[in-house]
Amino acid sequence: MPTTLIPVPRFAGFRPPTILNAVRCAMRIPSRLLPIPLLLVIVSTARGQIGGSFEAGVAYNKLRTNIDNRPWQQYKPGNGLFVDADMQIYLWKYLFIQPGLSWAQKSYTLKQTSDSLSALNQHNRNDYLQGSLSLGAHYAFKIGKQPLTYQHLMNIAAWAGLYRGYWVDGHVNGGLANLLNPAAPNPQTYTYSEAYTFDNRRDNRWEWGWQAGIRIGLDAGDFCMPFLAVRIYQSLSDQQKDYMLQQVPRYNETLTFALGFKTKIGKK
Amino acid sequence: MNSVRSIRLPISIVLMIYCMGGCKKTNPISLPTQYPASDFSQVFQDFWSQMNTNYVFWSIDTVDWDAKYKFYQPLFAQLNIQHPQDELKAFQYFSDMTRGLVDSHYQLSFFDPVLLDSVFSPANARKKGHIAPELPFTFFSQTITKKYFDNSYWALTDIPFVFSEKDDTTKMGLVTGIIKKHILYLHINQFYLHNGIQVQGSTILAEGWNQFLTSLHTAGLATALIIDMRSNSGGEIVDLNYVGGELIGSPLNFAYTREKSGNGRLDYTPWADATMTPVASATAYTYPIVVLIDQHSISMAEMLTMALKRLPNTHTIGDTTWGANGPLNPDVPLYGGGQFDFAGYGYAYTSSAEYMYKNGKIYEGKGFPPDQYVPYNQDSVNAGIDVQLEAAIHFLGY
Numbered sequence: 001m002p003t004t005l006i007p008v009p010r011f012a013g014f015r016p017p018t019i020l021n022a023v024r025c026a027m028r029i030p031s032r033l034l035p036i037p038l039l040l041v042i043v044s045t046a047r048g049q050i051g052g053s054f055e056a057g058v059a060y061n062k063l064r065t066n067i068d069n070r071p072w073q074q075y076k077p078g079n080g081l082f083v084d085a086d087m088q089i090y091l092w093k094y095l096f097i098q099p100g101l102s103w104a105q106k107s108y109t110l111k112q113t114s115d116s117l118s119a120l121n122q123h124n125r126n127d128y129l130q131g132s133l134s135l136g137a138h139y140a141f142k143i144g145k146q147p148l149t150y151q152h153l154m155n156i157a158a159w160a161g162l163y164r165g166y167w168v169d170g171h172v173n174g175g176l177a178n179l180l181n182p183a184a185p186n187p188q189t190y191t192y193s194e195a196y197t198f199d200n201r202r203d204n205r206w207e208w209g210w211q212a213g214i215r216i217g218l219d220a221g222d223f224c225m226p227f228l229a230v231r232i233y234q235s236l237s238d239q240q241k242d243y244m245l246q247q248v249p250r251y252n253e254t255l256t257f258a259l260g261f262k263t264k265i266g267k268k
Numbered sequence: 269m270n271s272v273r274s275i276r277l278p279i280s281i282v283l284m285i286y287c288m289g290g291c292k293k294t295n296p297i298s299l300p301t302q303y304p305a306s307d308f309s310q311v312f313q314d315f316w317s318q319m320n321t322n323y324v325f326w327s328i329d330t331v332d333w334d335a336k337y338k339f340y341q342p343l344f345a346q347l348n349i350q351h352p353q354d355e356l357k358a359f360q361y362f363s364d365m366t367r368g369l370v371d372s373h374y375q376l377s378f379f380d381p382v383l384l385d386s387v388f389s390p391a392n393a394r395k396k397g398h399i400a401p402e403l404p405f406t407f408f409s410q411t412i413t414k415k416y417f418d419n420s421y422w423a424l425t426d427i428p429f430v431f432s433e434k435d436d437t438t439k440m441g442l443v444t445g446i447i448k449k450h451i452l453y454l455h456i457n458q459f460y461l462h463n464g465i466q467v468q469g470s471t472i473l474a475e476g477w478n479q480f481l482t483s484l485h486t487a488g489l490a491t492a493l494i495i496d497m498r499s500n501s502g503g504e505i506v507d508l509n510y511v512g513g514e515l516i517g518s519p520l521n522f523a524y525t526r527e528k529s530g531n532g533r534l535d536y537t538p539w540a541d542a543t544m545t546p547v548a549s550a551t552a553y554t555y556p557i558v559v560l561i562d563q564h565s566i567s568m569a570e571m572l573t574m575a576l577k578r579l580p581n582t583h584t585i586g587d588t589t590w591g592a593n594g595p596l597n598p599d600v601p602l603y604g605g606g607q608f609d610f611a612g613y614g615y616a617y618t619s620s621a622e623y624m625y626k627n628g629k630i631y632e633g634k635g636f637p638p639d640q641y642v643p644y645n646q647d648s649v650n651a652g653i654d655v656q657l658e659a660a661i662h663f664l665g666y
Contacts, residue, residue, distance in 0.1 A: 181542065182508055183519075183543070201534060226587045
């Protein structure tokens with residue numbers, strides 16, 4: 001008996017919920033957004049609690065590069081602010097998945113090695129918005145010999161994963177010896193403090209790399225749990241586009257120290 | 269104790285990961301292993317990479333420096349630094365690879381005895397055969413003073429200076445006088461005026477300069493001013509204030525400069541204001557000013573012209589200038605870029621800062637155009653007639 005192919009009705013904005021169509025939909029998602037459906041799948045399969053955390057603190061950034069060919073200059077680390085919000089999706093007894101969103105100021109100084117020229121130092125502060133996805137483990141342990149109440153339980157968690165960041169904006173301040181201002185005393189130092197001007201030929205505004213961290217805090221059960229977190233973000237992408245031969249790459253390496261709180265959002 | 273054990277592992281993991289980050293390779297730009305370099309590969313590498321970091325016009329230059337590397341690196345590798353014929357070939361390669369550079373100050377010279385007298389300037393090479401002749405100092409001091417001036421004074425003297433690490437002297441000349449009773453005229457052939465008067469103590473230059481200042485400040489005398497920058501090859505930046513500072517009453521921002529910072533080809537500082545500052549007790553000159561320029565108005569002559577053009581009472585007449593606006597200073601650590609010695613073999617004389625006029629345009633390699641175009645006329649010059657000066661006198665209404 002011949003089979004008749006009945007066309008599936010197509011309405012605007014609607015597709016029959018078949019696996020094939022789901023795959024097709026997934027194929028059309030830009031690779032940059034792929035973590036989102038992946039995360040939704042993880043959330044839907046999670047068996048345990050879902051937690052949320054917020055933290056704020058400082059970022060200590062080092063620009064890893066090499067400027068030995070200019071011995072009168074060196075890059076020095078700089079400090080900035082750091083804010084982060086994460087979600088913890090507990091998969092099993094000790095394991096969790098941690099997607100997060102953070103804002104980090106990655107600063108550094110291009111310093112003159114001669115102290116007499118310190119007025120010519122340039123401080124860069126670059127603001128990054130970052131999304132991260134980590135796999136972690138946590139463990140609760142008792143402090144001392146007190147009765148086992150939540151006031152005497154600590155929780156420690158460690159995680160590692162990948163992150164992707166976008167260089168949102170920047171700021172530069174410092175000084176330069178002004179060649180075209182011959183007034184005494186010469187040379188005049190021209191000081192500046194202004195928004196960083198991006199150069200599309202040079203600046204690579206997308207950054208990615210690995211990240212890891214630890215968080216230690218009181219285990220308050222269902223309540224708000226204060227904690228201290230230390231993280232590292234190591235960029236694996238050059239801060240510059242590949243725009244010239246013999247380019248010396250520049251990688252951000254950022255340590256953050258933050259205080260925050262963690263709470264339970266829901267339980268499946 | 270248990271709690272300490274519990275946190276030891278995660279802390280160790282984070283520290284280990286942190287140290288892994290520290291292993292990331294960021295190799296430096298290679299420097300010559302010998303000085304002077306023992307082969308042309310090192311000479312080429314040092315020249316190419318210092319051009320990368322020190323040359324200030326990469327933001328606008330159309331020369332593909334990476335393509336130059338790919339093409340010339342194997343050619344230099346075949347040359348023997350001990351063979352004079354190969355050294356002449358190397359000179360040709362250096363000239364060819366820099367020929368299109370926009371920096372109109374740019375000049376290559378060499379320390380090696382074989383090439384000691386060989387100099388290459390891309391701007392000279394480009395302009396050769398396409399440019400009007402330079403006016404000799406005698407045209408100003410003799411020809412036009414006799415024909416147009418009521419009274420005049422001129423001086424010419426030797427000034428020692430250092431160029432491309434070589435000591436030399438240059439002829440500093442000044443002509444001043446009055447035309448048609450009220451037009452004060454000043455021509456300077458190079459800007460070593462402050463140096464000549466204040467450092468070298470030249471009395472003939474001082475006398476001419478004082479005559480100019482006396483006429484400038486005598487009430488009712490100089491009701492118009494012609495500053496003649498034609499065939500002025502530039503000079504020291506200090507003359508910006510020493511000369512131009514006599515005509516303004518407050519600091520004048522007329523342009524911007526930026527310097528190299530870091531070792532990337534496109535690494536720059538932010539733009540800084542270029543400022544002309546009045547000399548002590550100077551007041552603004554409010555009468556009309558005409559600045560005469562030609563194709564041989566170079567560097568400081570162009571910068572002073574541009575600075576004066578910011579005044580509402582200034583009009584420029586003549587021809588488009590040479591187009592070498594980037595200021596120079598040999599102190600690379602202080603200014604971040606500019607001239608350099610490559611591998612002890614040669615010297616690249618190049619601007620230390622990129623220069624942008626107040627209107628946002630960069631005139632490097634193009635030249636600054638006049639308000640009123642009056643080209644050089646060889647027949648008139650031969651006949652002792654200065655058509656550009658006559659246009660200035662006519663513009664001033666005399």
